Amino acid sequence: MTKRSVLISGGGPAGLAAALLFDRLGWDEIVLAERRAGPSDFEKNKSFNYLVDKRSQRLFERLGILDRLPPVGVATREFTATTITPDGKAETKGVPIIDPGRPVCYWTTRRALLTMLYEAIGDLASERVRLLYGHKAAGLSRSEAGGLSVEVEDGEGRTETFEPTLVLACDGLNSAIRAGLSAMPGTDPARFEMIATPSLSTGLRYKVLNLPSRFATKGGAEVDDPAMSYILPSRHKERTKACALFAFPVADASHPRSVNMIREADHELWKLATADDLFAFLEDSFPQLAIRELVSREEAEDFVSLEAGAFPAPQYARELLASFGEGEQGAGARSHALLVGDAAHAFPPDLGLGVNSALQDVDRLAHHLEAESDLDSALTAYAGERLPEARDLCWLVTHVFPEQYNHRPWAMRRWIAGFMLRRGLNAVAPQVFARPGFFLTQDPDLTYGEMRAAIEQTDARLKMAGIGSLALGAAASALALRG
Numbered sequence: 132m133t134k135r136s137v138l139i140s141g142g143g144p145a146g147l148a149a150a151l152l153f154d155r156l157g158w159d160e161i162v163l164a165e166r167r168a169g170p171s172d173f174e175k176n177k178s179f180n181y182l183v184d185k186r187s188q189r190l191f192e193r194l195g196i197l198d199r200l201p202p203v204g205v206a207t208r209e210f211t212a213t214t215i216t217p218d219g220k221a222e223t224k225g226v227p228i229i230d231p232g233r234p235v236c237y238w239t240t241r242r243a244l245l246t247m248l249y250e251a252i253g254d255l256a257s258e259r260v261r262l263l264y265g266h267k268a269a270g271l272s273r274s275e276a277g278g279l280s281v282e283v284e285d286g287e288g289r290t291e292t293f294e295p296t297l298v299l300a301c302d303g304l305n306s307a308i309r310a311g312l313s314a315m316p317g318t319d320p321a322r323f324e325m326i327a328t329p330s331l332s333t334g335l336r337y338k339v340l341n342l343p344s345r346f347a348t349k350g351g352a353e354v355d356d357p358a359m360s361y362i363l364p365s366r367h368k369e370r371t372k373a374c375a376l377f378a379f380p381v382a383d384a385s386h387p388r389s390v391n392m393i394r395e396a397d398h399e400l401w402k403l404a405t406a407d408d409l410f411a412f413l414e415d416s417f418p419q420l421a422i423r424e425l426v427s428r429e430e431a432e433d434f435v436s437l438e439a440g441a442f443p444a445p446q447y448a449r450e451l452l453a454s455f456g457e458g459e460q461g462a463g464a465r466s467h468a469l470l471v472g473d474a475a476h477a478f479p480p481d482l483g484l485g486v487n488s489a490l491q492d493v494d495r496l497a498h499h500l501e502a503e504s505d506l507d508s509a510l511t512a513y514a515g516e517r518l519p520e521a522r523d524l525c526w527l528v529t530h531v532f533p534e535q536y537n538h539r540p541w542a543m544r545r546w547i548a549g550f551m552l553r554r555g556l557n558a559v560a561p562q563v564f565a566r567p568g569f570f571l572t573q574d575p576d577l578t579y580g581e582m583r584a585a586i587e588q589t590d591a592r593l594k595m596a597g598i599g600s601l602a603l604g605a606a607a608s609a610l611a612l613r614g
C-alpha cells in the first residue's frame with residue numbers, strides 16, 4: 132500500500148481538528164507545523180470569544196470529541212445581556228435578533244478551544260501525529276519527483292523538508308502556503324489571489340482588554356454571572372469618542388473577562404499613547420466602573436503598546452486546490468495543496484462564522500474523503516463544493532449585518548427597521564418572505580448559497596412590493612386630482 136502523508140501548516144482550530152481527522156482516517160504520517168510556541172501560547176490580541184455552533188459540533192461529533200465541548204463552553208440558545216449604564220443602573224433583557232429555533236451553541240474562548248483540541252490529540256491520536264510547535268512553514272517548491280516539497284523552520288532557523296501527499300494550508304488569512312503556491316514557477320500568480328469586497332465593518336480597528344472575572348460596578352450592580360453577557364456603554368455619544376465594553380460568557384469562572392474594543396480608525400482610543408492616557412480615557416468614558424481597581428497598570432501598558440488589529444475585507448481565494456506531479460494517487464510523485472479555513476476565506480467577525488466555517492470546511496473535507504474512493508476525486512469534490520460556498524459566505528458577511536458595531540448609528544437604525552420588517556413579513560407570509568438574513572445565517576442546515584438565494588429573493592419581492600405601492604399611491608393621487 133502507498134504511504135499517505137499530510138503536512139498541515141497552522142495549528143489554529145482548523146489545523147488541530149484536521150490533524151485528528153487524518154489520524155482517524157488512518158493516514159501514515161501527519162505533521163502539523165505551528166509557528167506559536169504552544170497551543171495556549173496566548174496572542175493577546177486574539178483572546179476572542181467564539182460561539183461554537185452546530186457546524187463545528189458536527190465535526191466534533193465525527194471526531195468523537197463532542198463531549199469535550201460542554202466543559203469548556205457555556206451552552207446558549209438565545210442572547211440575554213445585562214446592560215450597566217453610566218449612571219450605574221442595571222437591566223437584563225433578551226436581544227431578539229437571535230433565532231429562537233437555533234440549536235444550542237457554546238460560548239468559549241479561542242484559548243479554551245485550542246487547548247481542548249490539543250488535549251484531544253494527546254488523548255486520542257496515535258504516534259503517527261507529530262505536532263511541531265515553534266515551527267513555521269517557510270517555503271514551498273516542487274520536489275525532484277515532481278510533487279510538492281515544504282520547508283519547515285524552527286525558532287533557531289533549522290529546517291526540515293517534507294514531501295507529503297497533501298499539504299493542508301490551515302495557516303490563516305496571511306497563509307504562507309497560499310503565498311508559496313502563487314509564487315511557484317509556472318503558476319499564474321492570480322490563481323490563488325484573494326478576491327475581496329469591502330463591507331461596512333472592513334477597516335474597523337480592535338484591541339482586547341482583560342477585566343477581572345467578577346467585579347462590582349460603582350452603583351453596586353455586579354458583573355458576577357459567568358454565563359451572562361454584560362454590556363457597559365460609555366457616557367459619550369460622539370462617533371470618535373463613544374464605545375462600549377462587551378463581556379461575553381466564560382465557562383471558567385476564574386478566567387478574565389476579555390472585552391473587545393472595536394471602533395473606527397480615527398477613534399480617540401487608538402491615539403492613546405500611555406497607560407495614564409488609557410486610564411484617563413476609561414475613567415472619563417465609564418463612570419460606572421472603578422477603572423484603576425479593574426485594570427492593572429501592566430494590562431493598561433500592554434493595551435496601549437499593542438498595535439490595533441484591523442477587520443479585513445470579506446475575501447476568498449480564487450482557487451482552493453492545486454495538484455502536482457503524475458503517478459498513482461498517494462504515490463510520492465503526486466501531491467496536492469488545499470486551502471482550508473481562514474487561508475481560503477476570511478472576513479470580519481460580524482456573523483460569528485469564522486471559526487464555524489473553518490471547522491465546517493474540515494467536516495466537509497472528512498465527508499468527501501470518506502465518500503470518494505480516491506484522493507484526487509475527494510479533493511476535487513471538496514473544492515467544487517467549498518469554493519462557491521466561500522464566495523457566498525463572503526457575500527453574506529458583506530450584506531447581512533456589518534452595521535452591528537454601531538459605528539454608523541443611522542445604518543444600525545436602518546438595519547433594525549429592515550430586520551423587523553422581514554421578521555414581521557415572514558411571520559405572516561413565510562412562503563413569500565424568507566426569515567431575516569441574520570436568522571438564516573444561524574441555521575446550520577442551510578448552505579451559504581441557499582441563504583444568499585433566500586435573501587436575494589426576499590429583497591427582490593420587497594422591491595417589487597415597494598414599487599407596486601408607489602405606483603398604486605401615484606394612481607390613487609392622480610384619480611383624486613381628476614375627481
Ligand SMILES: Cc1cc2nc3c(=O)[nH]c(=O)nc-3n(C[C@H](O)[C@H](O)[C@H](O)COP(=O)(O)OP(=O)(O)OC[C@H]3O[C@@H](n4cnc5c(N)ncnc54)[C@H](O)[C@@H]3O)c2cc1C
Nearest residue numbers: 141143144145166267268302303307472473480483485486
Ligand atoms: C477580532 C476578531 C474576532 C473574531 N471573532 C470571531 C467570533 O466571534 N466567532 C468566529 O467564529 N470567528 C471569529 N473570528 C475569526 C476566527 O478567529 C477565524 O475565522 C478562525 O480562527 C479561523 O481558523 P483557522 O484555523 O482557519 O485559522 P487561524 O485561527 O487564523 O489559525 C492559523 C494558525 O496558523 C498559524 N500560522 C500562520 N502562519 C504560519 C506558518 N507560516 N507556519 C505555521 N503556522 C502558521 C497561526 O499562528 C495560527 O495559529 C474573529 C476574528 C477576529 C480578527
